[in-house]
Amino acid sequence: MNTVQWIAIAVAVAFLFQVFFFTGKHKMRDKEAFFWILIGAVGLLVALMIPFLNTFAGWIGISYMPTFVFMLAFFVTLTILIYQTTVLSSQQEKVKNLIQELAYMKKEMESMREEMGKKGEKQHDAH
Numbered sequence: 001m002n003t004v005q006w007i008a009i010a011v012a013v014a015f016l017f018q019v020f021f022f023t024g025k026h027k028m029r030d031k032e033a034f035f036w037i038l039i040g041a042v043g044l045l046v047a048l049m050i051p052f053l054n055t056f057a058g059w060i061g062i063s064y065m066p067t068f069v070f071m072l073a074f075f076v077t078l079t080i081l082i083y084q085t086t087v088l089s090s091q092q093e094k095v096k097n098l099i100q101e102l103a104y105m106k107k108e109m110e111s112m113r114e115e116m117g118k119k120g121e122k123q124h125d126a127h
Contacts, residue, residue, distance in 0.1 A: 008047035016040040039076075046072075 019040055023033040046053065046069070057068035 002050075005047060005050045008050065009044065012040060012044035012047050015043060039080075 016037065019028070019033055019036045022028040023030065028036070050065075053069060054065040057063075057065040060068075062068045
């Protein structure tokens, strides 16, 4: 193993430690933590397989292996961004629905208060 491989392994382990730390402090939900643990495990696997990746990159015609790794990282990053965008869109829709429901419930409460106030006035006038 060369220095680059040791550094890559150390970074992947530090990343996994960070995910476990945030999960333990309840700053990250389990669903998202699983996703990031999976990403960290793949990163650790890639760090352990650097010599194989070098051979594979040459086999598919890429002479400089870091270019291959950068390309893979770029596509993984784009995939994560698309996933996060879909989650954000879903959450925005839910927030919009909750705001509309809250406005409807406030309107209902106001109309109920008005009705109760009118009934109270009628009963008070009757005595």
